[in-house]
Amino acid sequence: MFEVKVININNSFQDQKPGTSGLRKSTLEFQKEHYLEIFIESIFKSLKDLQGSTLIVGGDGRYGNIEAIKKIIPMCVAHKVGKVIIPKNGLLSTPATSHLIRKESAIGGIILSASHNPGGLDGDFGVKLNIANGGPAPESVTNEIFQCSQSLKTYKTSSIKTPDLDKFGVFSFGETSLEIIDGLKDYSDLMENIFDFDQISDFLKKDFSLIFDAMNAVTGPYAKNIFVEKMGLSTDCVMNGVPLKDFGGLHPDPNLTYAANLADLLLVKKSYSFGAACDGDGDRNMILGKGCFVNPSDSLAVITANTNCVPGYKDGIAGVARSMPTSAAVDSVASALNIPCFETPTGWKFFGNLLDSNLISICGEESFGTGSNHVREKDGLWAVLFWLQILAVKNCSVSELIQDHWKQYGRNYYSRHDYEAIPSNIANQIFNNLSSKLPSLPGSKFAGKLVQSANNFSYLDPVDNSISKNQGLRIILEDKSRIILRLSGTGTKGSTLRLYFEEFASTKQNLSLNPQIALKGLIDDFDHLLDITKVTNMKKPTVIT
Numbered sequence: 001m002f003e004v005k006v007i008n009i010n011n012s013f014q015d016q017k018p019g020t021s022g023l024r025k026s027t028l029e030f031q032k033e034h035y036l037e038i039f040i041e042s043i044f045k046s047l048k049d050l051q052g053s054t055l056i057v058g059g060d061g062r063y064g065n066i067e068a069i070k071k072i073i074p075m076c077v078a079h080k081v082g083k084v085i086i087p088k089n090g091l092l093s094t095p096a097t098s099h100l101i102r103k104e105s106a107i108g109g110i111i112l113s114a115s116h117n118p119g120g121l122d123g124d125f126g127v128k129l130n131i132a133n134g135g136p137a138p139e140s141v142t143n144e145i146f147q148c149s150q151s152l153k154t155y156k157t158s159s160i161k162t163p164d165l166d167k168f169g170v171f172s173f174g175e176t177s178l179e180i181i182d183g184l185k186d187y188s189d190l191m192e193n194i195f196d197f198d199q200i201s202d203f204l205k206k207d208f209s210l211i212f213d214a215m216n217a218v219t220g221p222y223a224k225n226i227f228v229e230k231m232g233l234s235t236d237c238v239m240n241g242v243p244l245k246d247f248g249g250l251h252p253d254p255n256l257t258y259a260a261n262l263a264d265l266l267l268v269k270k271s272y273s274f275g276a277a278c279d280g281d282g283d284r285n286m287i288l289g290k291g292c293f294v295n296p297s298d299s300l301a302v303i304t305a306n307t308n309c310v311p312g313y314k315d316g317i318a319g320v321a322r323s324m325p326t327s328a329a330v331d332s333v334a335s336a337l338n339i340p341c342f343e344t345p346t347g348w349k350f351f352g353n354l355l356d357s358n359l360i361s362i363c364g365e366e367s368f369g370t371g372s373n374h375v376r377e378k379d380g381l382w383a384v385l386f387w388l389q390i391l392a393v394k395n396c397s398v399s400e401l402i403q404d405h406w407k408q409y410g411r412n413y414y415s416r417h418d419y420e421a422i423p424s425n426i427a428n429q430i431f432n433n434l435s436s437k438l439p440s441l442p443g444s445k446f447a448g449k450l451v452q453s454a455n456n457f458s459y460l461d462p463v464d465n466s467i468s469k470n471q472g473l474r475i476i477l478e479d480k481s482r483i484i485l486r487l488s489g490t491g492t493k494g495s496t497l498r499l500y501f502e503e504f505a506s507t508k509q510n511l512s513l514n515p516q517i518a519l520k521g522l523i524d525d526f527d528h529l530l531d532i533t534k535v536t537n538m539k540k541p542t543v544i545t
């Protein structure tokens with residue numbers, strides 16, 4: 001038998017406010033006594049009908065993952081959760097969690113991950129709550145969790161002996177059953193239902209070489225299961241394929257800076273036809289061809305334009321959505337297909353209502369996130385398979401596909417500049433400076449063009465009519481060029497400023513410029529307007545995409 005215990009703490013925590021995607025803090029902060037438990041208790045309080053329901057708990061394998069699961073299971077038992085489903089070794093990618101929640105009709109899922117943030121004792125840890133539709137909890141729920149956490153001084157747990165998580169099994173504790181399951185199978189079955197694996201594998205075995213970089217994070221086992229076990233490719237097609245607690249020192253953010261080795265293999269050495277990488281929890285993707293980087297905004301447009309190549313979408317798509325800072329490349333495709341295109345704030349939680357109401361089938365963000373109605377999260381490997389399927393059907397290279405796309409729709413030159421982990425007072429100074437200048441900008445000249453509007457983006461959800469304000473400052477020019485400024489809501493050190501630049505070139509204009517050159521006028525004038533180089537004392541951004 002076991003005992004249910006109510007643990008009292010002296011001081012409540014005031015800093016458990018979830019950001020763009022869950023609560024993220026340094027690993028050390030999460031290790032403070034009762035810190036994790038109070039956040040979990042607050043989550044449990046937000047989940048009405050938790051008793052007797054099914055809950056999924058997994059994570060991306062980072063430092064603290066197993067220990068956190070072993071704290072959460074006894075809490076689930078104390079709260080009389082009906083069934084707790086845990087993947088073997090605690091490893092479950094974010095899209096796989098989303099799928100499992102839906103498949104098991106669970107009340108939700110707890111994902112232990114700080115996603116693209118580094119891991120290890122000196123890295124970050126995080127907790128995300130996904131709700132019954134499989135998607136990230138909306139702001140109404142995360143606000144409730146935050147409020148609860150600020151006053152909570154007790155939590156409930158139990159004295160059970162939690163089993164090791166390295167073997168499959170079913171256990172019973174009072175009213176709770178605990179199942180340790182295979183975290184890979186359901187997800188790869190789902191992929192096999194959407195894509196034609198035989199066609200992709202035949203294509204990859206001919207003369208089209210693939211390298212996938214799992215960045216020592218959660219997607220390694222999934223990629224091996226799909227590419228090696230199911231498609232029969234050689235094991236060397238997966239690099240950094242074993243999930244490590246500290247990601248082997250890598251920063252598992254698939255972009256040209258942090259996935260530099262992969263970028264070098266494709267862009268400099270040109271050793272493979274296709275390269276891709278995913279982030280810590282497997283929801284982001286970077287797509288590379290031989291000598292060719294695919295901007296994520298373009299990736300969303302290419303995927304939307306080619307859904308007829310993929311068996312899972314052969315009946316057509318209802319509509320698309322993109323986050324506000326994502327380029328309007330997909331808008332051109334949506335208008336050609338005559339389907340609606342929605343613009344949402346940054347963060348996947350804003351796509352949930354649109355997907356649930358079947359207003360959209362495909363959605364994406366400029367931050368290497370693409371997904372569809374197959375789950376309620378962005379999905380890294382899904383995007384990789386989508387690209388491979390299009391290439392297999394069209395029998396062409398990445399660069400041919402992207403150039404043909406631009407020739408048909410024009411090109412949205414696009415770049416994001418990140419100033420990471422700068423002092424918060426400096427970031428706020430720059431942000432507030434632009435904020436106060438916005439009203440005076442319309443009608444003035446910027447990069448030689450007239451400013452049409454300048455505002456702080458606010459979103460009215462067309463499904464539940466909720467309003468989300470302060471979602472990014474934007475300057476829109478007469479030719480629809482845009483500059484956007486946001487403060488990151490996922491960083492844990494200081495503040496991170498994100499600058500987004502976009503300018504459209506029609507099919508009659510030069511489509512083959514380097515985006516940094518094409519956007520130079522916007523980039524330079526924005527720096528003049530806000531003195532970013534001077535105020536940050538940085539010659540260039542930390543990351544340029």
Ligand code: VG1
Pocket residue numbers: 020021114115116117279283284323346347348365366367369487488489490491498
């Ligand atoms: C960033 C991205 C955003 C993404 C979020 C979570 O947020 O810009 O598009 O949804 O990360 O991604 P922010 O607030 O730092 O700009 V993940 O893969 O870290 O869960």
Ligand code: CO
Pocket residue numbers: 094115116279280281282283284
């Ligand atoms: Co992620």
